[in-house]
Amino acid sequence: MTNKKFESEDSETREAIDRAASGAPAAGxxxxxxxxxxxxxxxxxxSADEEIATGKQELIFSGFAAGFAIVLSFIGYAVGKTYFPHNNFLSAILYPLGFMYIILGRYQLYTENTLPPVVLVLTRLASVPLLIxxxxxxxxxxxxxxxxxxYILANTHVLSPQTMEAGAMFAKHGLETAWWDVFFKSxxxxxxxxxxxxLGNAARDTIARLLLIYIVFYTIAVADLFHVITAACDVFYFVFVNGSGVSIFYEFWLPVLLGNTVGGVFLVGLVNFAQVEQHPYPEARVLSPRELLFSWKGGQTNTPAHSTDEESKPISE
Structure with missing residues (x-):
């Protein structure tokens, strides 16, 4: 009897350790x-529940910090292009720097931090207006x-003249690429x-996440693909240096925005979500079709699997 009691206590202890406070598994x-x-x-x-419940002020300042930090990727890529103008494999070595800084620092970055809430909408746990x-x-x-x-980079001497010239070529290259080609690259x-x-949610340690971030964003640079926030940095820099008109935002930045959004939602919606769609979450209240489309509802969705006797928190407006 004593052994069974200890085994039961050990099982409960392990289950508590293997789950985060949100109820999400911390171990397989x-x-x-x-x-x-x-x-x-x-x-x-x-993770999505945390993102969608964040207040406006925190979102805007965290997003601002992420946008400013992406300049690190711009600087790294421009420096790489200065020293290795004809070798993409070497010139892209420092491109992931800003993304590593942002993602590991948990700043709000469009695409990386705004894609998870899509799953809340797909599972009818948060409304479309809240996602938008x-x-x-x-x-x-x-x-x-x-x-x-x-603006700071374009109006100071942080970069050498050669690096400034290399940085101005990023947006120019985007403008020289056909609109639909930019879209599909994005x-x-x-x-x-x-x-x-x-995959970041599949990893259990920071080193694995660090390598994942580096490899993926290095691939984006090497493959000549486009990310919407680095593209925004490219466009602003080009405008500040060359005095270009706002048409560059439609000709280059807009297809990047649309391509990134469609590509990310497609993967989350039609690939990853499809393979777990058959696993419902009965403890969470789903929204009605009307609430899904027209309300501002969304909130706590996870109840620890071992706490089936407790009611889940209501979805808050």
């Missing part, structure tokens, strides 16, 4: 260092931060970033 059920697709999805739900609110605030913050960073970039979101 079958294999502790490997999550199943359903467990990854639960972790993504918990997060997207809009984060995007505005990112663009403002990128604009300020670009679509694949959005798909890659969504992969970072999914």
């Amino acid at each position: 059920w079958a294999i502790r260092d490997r999550f199943s697709s359903d467990e990854i999805f639960q972790r993504l739900i918990a 609110r997060v997207w809009t605030i984060v995007l505005i913050g990112n663009v403002l931060g990128a604009g300020l960073g670009s 679509l694949f970039a959005g798909w890659l970033v969504a992969g970072v979101v999914w």
Whole structure:
């Protein structure tokens, strides 16, 4: 009897350790260092719930900080192009720097931090207007931060003349690329970033996440793909240096924005979500079709699996 009691206590202790405060698994059920697709999805739900519940002020300032930090990627890539103008493999070495800074620092970055809430809408745990609110605030913050960073770089001597010239070529290259080519390049970039979101929730340690971030964003640069916030930095810098008109935003930045968004939502919606769609969350209240489309409802969605006797928190407006 005593042994059974200890075994029961050990089981309860392990279950408590293996779950975060949100109820998301902190370790795999079958294999502790490997999550199943359903467990990854639960972790993504918990992360998305945190994102969509963030206040406006926190979103805008975190987004602004991320936009300003993306300048690090611009600087790194421009320096690389200065020293290795004809070698993409070497010139892109420092491109992931800003993304590593942002993602590991948990700043709000459009695509990386705005894709997880899509799963809340797909599972009818948050409304479409609430999703658009997060997207809009984060995007505005990112663009403002990128604009300020670009202005400083364009009007000071932080960069050498050769590096400034190399940086101005980024947006010029985008303008020379056909609109639909930019869109599809950005679509694949959005798909890659969504992969970072999914695989990041599958990783259990910072080193694995660091390598994941570096490899994916290095690939984006080497493959000549486009990310919407680095593209914003490129565009602002080009405008501040050359005095170009605002038409560059439609000709280059807009297809990047659309491509990243479509590519990311496609992966989250039609690939990752589809493989766990058959696993409902009965403890969470789903929104009605009317609430899904017209309300501002969304909130706590996860209840720890071991606390089935407790009611889940209501979805708050």
